[in-house]
Amino acid sequence: MPVNYYIFLSIALFCIGIVGVLTRRNAIIIFMCIELMFNAVNLLLVAFSKMHHKAAIDAGSVATNVGSDGQIFVFFIMVVAAAEVSVGLAIIVMMYRNVHSVDVNFLNRLKH
């Protein structure tokens, strides 16, 4: 499978996530679109990892773990995303408790 298919699929998923962040006002849906962008990047990292693995094998390398760094990075991105979601949802719950809405337009107090 050529690598540019994976590149274009990831770009499309990432741009859908960006459009979601720009057009929605519900803070939870904005969060979900950020998760979508994380997943697009993860998919591309795994594809690149497999690409480098195949290139190393074709070049005659005997090391079996060439390219596994990309998958380790995906693992750490998942770790950070889980931590980020737990804190972010706590912040959203606190905000809902204060202003009884999750609309991000109520969060523009920093402007004034």
Next chain:
Amino acid sequence: MSITQILFWFLSVLALFSALMVVTSKNPVHSVLWLILTFFSISGHYILLNAQFLAVVNVIVYAGAIMVLFLFVIMLMNLNKSVEPQKNRWIKIAGGIAGGCLLLVLVAALRNSEIRQQVVQVKEGEIGLIRNLGRELFTTYVVPFEISSILFLSAMVGAVVIGKKD
């Protein structure tokens, strides 16, 4: 067209369609369910790339834990009806155009790049197996692994402190 290519296109179309439905559906609960479908199709891509460990972790962590957390919060706040007030239509159009421009620029920049001659190894290769990744994780990357445990501890404490009723 081999079975691998058919699976690739099927999973890609499923991922893109459900991602679009995440953005466009009015009800937040439907958005969460479509996002779970997106995560499952991305896990299918991982299995196709023989990254079995990441496929399982993706299902457990994302579709299992994070999405249940989202669903919990949405149902706790009783947001499962479309209460989102209609935004200005021009802002929606502007957001769509901005995202489309980014898509256009990235595709145009990468369309004729050098890297497209490279081929991704599908349905074979050993590096995605749990044995190789575990060995790599506990030898080369053992310090980041331990630091991430501290990150989790601080995130847990932070979530409790923020969510506590004062």
